[in-house]
Every structure is written in C-alpha cells, then in structure tokens.
Amino acid sequence: GENxxxxxxxxxxxxxxxxxxxxxxxxxASNYFPWYKQELGKGPQLIIDIRSNVGEKKDQxxxxxLNKTAKHFSLHITxxxxxxxxxxxxxxxxxxxxxxxxxxxxxxxxxxxx
Amino acid sequence: xxxxxxxxxxxxxxxxxxxTLRCSSQSGHNTVSWYQQALGQxxxxxxxxxxxxxxxxxxxxxxxSGLQFPNYSSELNVNALELDDSxxxxxxxxxxxxxxxxxxxxxxxxxxxx
Numbered sequence: 144g145e146n147x148x149x150x151x152x153x154x155x156x157x158x159x160x161x162x163x164x165x166x167x168x169x170x171x172a173s174n175y176f177p178w179y180k181q182e183l184g185k186g187p188q189l190i191i192d193i194r195s196n197v198g199e200k201k202d203q204x205x206x207x208x209l210n211k212t213a214k215h216f217s218l219h220i221t222x223x224x225x226x227x228x229x230x231x232x233x234x235x236x237x238x239x240x241x242x243x244x245x246x247x248x249x250x251x252x253x254x255x256x257x
Numbered sequence: 258x259x260x261x262x263x264x265x266x267x268x269x270x271x272x273x274x275x276x277t278l279r280c281s282s283q284s285g286h287n288t289v290s291w292y293q294q295a296l297g298q299x300x301x302x303x304x305x306x307x308x309x310x311x312x313x314x315x316x317x318x319x320x321x322s323g324l325q326f327p328n329y330s331s332e333l334n335v336n337a338l339e340l341d342d343s344x345x346x347x348x349x350x351x352x353x354x355x356x357x358x359x360x361x362x363x364x365x366x367x368x369x370x371x
C-alpha cells in the first residue's frame with residue numbers, strides 16, 4: 144500500500160519568514176495530493192491540493208509543488224503569521240479508482256514566533 | 258466551516274463496551290470516509306462508504322463497522338472496545354464526481370476507553 148513520509152516533524156520560524164514542509168510517497172499510481180491544517184481540538188482543514196497533471200499550484204501565501212518523477216511534493220508558506228501556527232498534514236490518494244482513501248503523513252507542527 | 262458535523266464531541270467508555278459515533282455529511286455528498294487519529298499521529302483510514310455500500314477498508318478488524326444512510330448521515334460502530342481504541346475519530350464527506358474527489362473533515366469525536 145501507499146506510504147507517505149513527512150519532514151520535518153517540527154518547524155519554528157519567525158513571523159514573516161517562509162516555511163517549507165516536504166513529503167514523499169511510495170505509490171507511483173497516486174495522483175491527488177491535498178494538504179490539511181489542523182488546529183488544536185479541531186478536524187483537519189483543507190488548505191490546498193494538487194493533482195498529478197500539474198507541477199505547481201498557488202493560493203495567496205500558500206503554494207504546493209509536485210515532482211512526480213521523484214515522488215515528492217512540498218508545501219510552501221510565505222510571509223508566515225502567528226495564526227499559521229498549527230499541525231500540517233500532507234496526504235496522497237488515487238482518484239478515479241475504486242478505493243479513494245487518503246494516506247496521511249505523520250504531520251509537521253509549525254510554530255510561528257511573533 | 259466544512260458543513261460536516263459529528264456527535265458526540267467527547268465520549269468515555271470502558272473496555273469491552275460498544276460505541277456508536279455519528280456523522281452528518283454535506284448535502285449532496287455521496288461518499289463518507291472514517292479515520293482514526295491517535296494522539297500525535299496522522300489520521301489512519303478505517304473505511305469508506307459510497308452510495309451506502311462499503312467501498313474499501315483499511316487495516317482495521319471487523320469489530321469496526323459502519324453504515325451510510327440516504328439522508329447524508331453515517332455511523333461508525335466499534336464493538337468490544339480496547340484501550341488502544343482511544344483516539345480522535347474523524348469523518349470526511351466528499352462528492353465523487355468525474356474522477357475527482359475532495360474530502361472535507363468534521364471536527365471529530367474524541368473517544369477515551371478506560
């Protein structure tokens with residue numbers, strides 16, 4: 144089955160700096176890669192996703208890049224703010240197949256220092 | 258807000274008991290997935306229901322079972338509770354449409370087994 148590895152497990156940055164979180168996946172058939180933000184006591188919130196037919200997607204301060212050859216995708220947050228502090232999860236799945244389960248990474252705890 | 262609700266928010270049970278957790282999906286969503294999130298880990302896929310039929314199961318024993326109803330609600334049932342079942346249980350609602358699917362999570366039910 145699919146295996147998703149996520150690094151780093153914790154990340155501390157100064158407000159205004161950029162943050163980068165990296166994930167690798169094992170199943171070359173995976174074609175959908177969402178990123179979720181989870182705040183304390185809440186469920187995961189989708190912040191951005193990318194499908195395998197594109198290499199990069201951007202939404203304001205957040206961007207995701209995908210390298211299908213290396214089976215690697217990354218989340219980039221620019222101009223970080225204290226409210227960006229949370230746990231971030233990457234995930235992978237195979238859309239348009241019988242089983243569309245998300246396989247998650249182990250999470251990155253991002254701390255933005257004011 | 259994702260429009261996905263779960264009840265109850267918290268629950269305490271003792272080992273050997275049975276529990277039913279409930280989820281209300283977004284209107285029109287034909288798929289619900291359930292995940293177990295242990296403390297400090299990423300969510301793990303339990304199973305998925307598509308149009309009221311089970312559509313894939315993760316590495317969980319048969320004492321984890323589910324139902325999906327026509328009114329966009331669903332249940333997760335766990336029999337013979339074990340201490341290791343203590344976790345946050347998340348449901349995710351999605352619409353499988355033309356090969357694309359985005360999962361939106363509820364706030365979760367935190368289960369403690371004593």
